[in-house]
Amino acid sequence: MIIRLAHTSDRQAWDQYVAGHTMGSPYHKYSWGQAVQKAYGHQAQYWLAEQEGQIVGVLPCVRLKRLLGGEKYCALPFCDVGGPLAQSHEIRQLLLDRAAAEGAVILESRDMGKQGEAKQYQGNKVSMRLPLPDSSEALLASFKSKLRSQVRKAEKNGLRYETGRSEQLLQHFYEVMLVNMRALGSPVHSYKWFREIIEQYGEQCLVGVVYLDQIPAGAGIILINGEKASIPWASTKSEFNRLAPNMLLYWALLAYCAEHRITEFDFGRSTYGEGTYKFKSQWGAQPWPLNWQTYQNGQLLKTSDTDTHASTSRLKGTMKQWVIRLWRTMPLSWTAKLGPLLRKQIDL
Structure with a gap:
């Protein structure tokens, strides 16, 4: 097993892996990190796992330099999902460990959760998806x-x-x-x-x-x-x-x-039961929970819905x-x- 940073020459193989993974999204493609880096100057650090010359896992990540609050590692910024994709939980953990060893001590991973009963979605952000x-x-x-x-x-x-x-x-x-x-x-x-x-x-x-x-x-x-x-x-x-x-x-x-x-259209993030949720559900889209997680040194620190993350990065109340x-x-x-x-x- 080899864990290393991806290079431009890996782009085609990276995208092929993402396209074939059941949890792969357009945001996981190599293109997203390149756009972030060229438009905003944040450094894209994309790790991949290889076994016998084949990609078996990827972790797209961006190192954000912020005016207030120092650096933050995010997989991925400006979108709903973007956490690690891998053939197994063990490979996923190896990718997280390597990222931590290379400087991503605190890393926010935006993952997709599993569908469940409606009550688990109340007040939380969900991804609205429609089979076509x-x-x-x-x-x-x-x-x-x-x-x-x-x-x-x-x-x-x-x-x-x-x-x-x-x-x-x-x-x-x-x-x-x-x-x-x-x-x-x-x-x-x-x-x-x-x-x-x-x-x-x-x-x-x-x-x-x-x-x-x-x-x-x-x-x-x-x-x-x-x-x-x-x-x-x-x-x-x-x-x-x-x-x-x-x-x-x-x-x-x-x-x-x-x-x-x-075959599947993702309408994007909405708060369950609110206006944009209702607009998207009228097309037949169904909710999938968004599960954003924070890792410290490769180990899960906390799991919370997107509202919690949003509240920490936005001004509150009257201000x-x-x-x-x-x-x-x-x-x-x-x-x-x-x-x-x-x-x-x-x-x-």
Whole structure:
């Protein structure tokens, strides 16, 4: 057994292993760490385990240098999942031990839990996942009539969509993100981050934009790993929400996946029972618990839901609400400049 840091020459073999692993996600691909490193300067440290020349385990990890709080190792930042993938628990532990020996004394691992009863999800973050049929026609037929009518409503309202990877689509996607993130009172990722995502993922990435005439009303990006797809970012401009751009956006991306042999669509993180959870569940998506764990020197220190991690990295109470209100009043140009400087420090 050999445990070592991965190099660019290992990229293809790494991605093949991730694509074949039952718990592999688009975030586990080699591309994610490269995008983080090139866009934000955080160092990607990707360990792999080899046996007889074959990869039998991987641990994608990023060393985050933060203005406050020093260094943090995370597997992986800016996404829902990204912990170690391995052929056995023993190999998984070897990867964690090696990471600890190389400096990752404290490491946060974002893993997927096992499905259980609804009561275990109450108040926690879950990943919403939908099995897909082999065609968009079959997918549309599987929806309830109310859902189909909402998609048709968006089209009747004059909305249309485009998908691809062009610079123009990315610019329109970012325009929607800027407006929506300011409305939420939250800093936005840098444009360079999204350009790196497109560059690193290539054909395993798709941008979707919904338009009213020539005006971007909603937009999202999906990432693909083998037969799985995830949507880490989706936004709409609130002034167009009465026209249901989010319904057309998700339909466009789901239909694309169904037509391109994707068998599972990950709608991303939601709080169980709340608004975004209900939106995603109407498409038929089912909850999977997110199990984020902290390791010290390779040994499990604690396990907690994502809300606990979020509470330690965000402002609380009245101060948080004050910051949100202030951010919402800033000119869009200010949030475009300040947002990325803050966002690179927030690993959620």
